[in-house]
Amino acid sequence: MFYRKKIRHLTKATNLGKVYITVLFILTFLLILFNKADYIVVNKIKSLSTDVLNPISGFITSPVRVATQAVNKINEIRFLQQDNLKLKEEVKRLKKWHTLAIKNQRENNAFKKLLNTTTNNINIIKTTTITSQTPYIYAKSIFIKAGVNHGVLEDFAVINERGLVGKVLSSSENNSRILLINDQNSSVPVTSMSKKFNAIIKGTADGKYLTSTFVKDEKKPKIGDVLLTSGNAGIFPSDILVGKVIKISEDSFFALPYVDFNNLEFVQVINIK
Secondary structure, eight states: OHHHHHHHHHHHHHHHHHHHHHHHHHHHHHHHHTTOOOHHHHHHHHHHHHHHHHHHHHHHHHHHHHHHHHHHHHHHHHHHHHHHHHHHHHHHHHHHHHHHHHHHHHHHHHHHHHHHSOOTTEEEEEEEEEEEEOOTTSOOEEEESOOGGGTOOTTOEEEETTEEEEEEEEEOSSOEEEEETTSTTOOEEEEETTOOOEEEEEEOTTSSOEEEEOOTTOOOOOTTOEEEEOOTTSSSOSSOEEEEEEEEOSSEEEEEESSOTTSOOEEEEEEEO
16 A cells, blocks of 8 residues: 555656656747747756756655665675585585595505415405495304305405404305304414414404313413414414404403404405415
8 A cells, every 4th residue: 555655656746747847848948949048047947957857866766776786686695695505516526525535545555455464375366345244143244245256165264454354154156255253153273473372262242352262281372462373274374363362261261353343344365375
């Protein structure tokens, strides 16, 4: 209702202004025609017309100017929002590339370490990645992307850059299942670096440690002793790092494995030369 009154008022003012200008124009023309006009009269008429038109023009152009400024501001905000979205997408893309670069660097470093862990008494069959890991409520095992077609056979040893991982439990054409040494069903002959004792270790129920029992009067390890594969069973090559003794009881000891089984990525399948 308010805007309708405004529009009617603006229309009346505009029409009145037009009539006023027409009358002033006719009077000026007649005065000039009959040489009765002088500069003072003409200037007075101009001044009067300006006084009439100025408020009308301002009344008309003011809303237009405000609307134009509002539209320009909205466009400016829209452009800023678009630029902001583009910058966010660019940051997201750069973060993705950065993460991928770090992953590739880590993979390259892991492969280099694997290649440097080899000893003279082993053959490298296949370096590969972990595809999945079985839940610890079942057997502690992993699956790798290598099988019979790659030369991977049952009972072959598996290592990574930190030490002994396990052995091949079964193989298909292109995949294999690996029993980890921290499983209770695992059995690994070990010795100390000083070669002063031998034992057969297996995993504990929670998979955090390696353990072994020994008979009375049998030589015992010391806390801090480093355990290596002894090579006695003919499955695991000798002198591969296994773990470190951290606790000794009357008839058993516990060792912490060198391999981090929660963060396995790459492994090597090996056998004895």
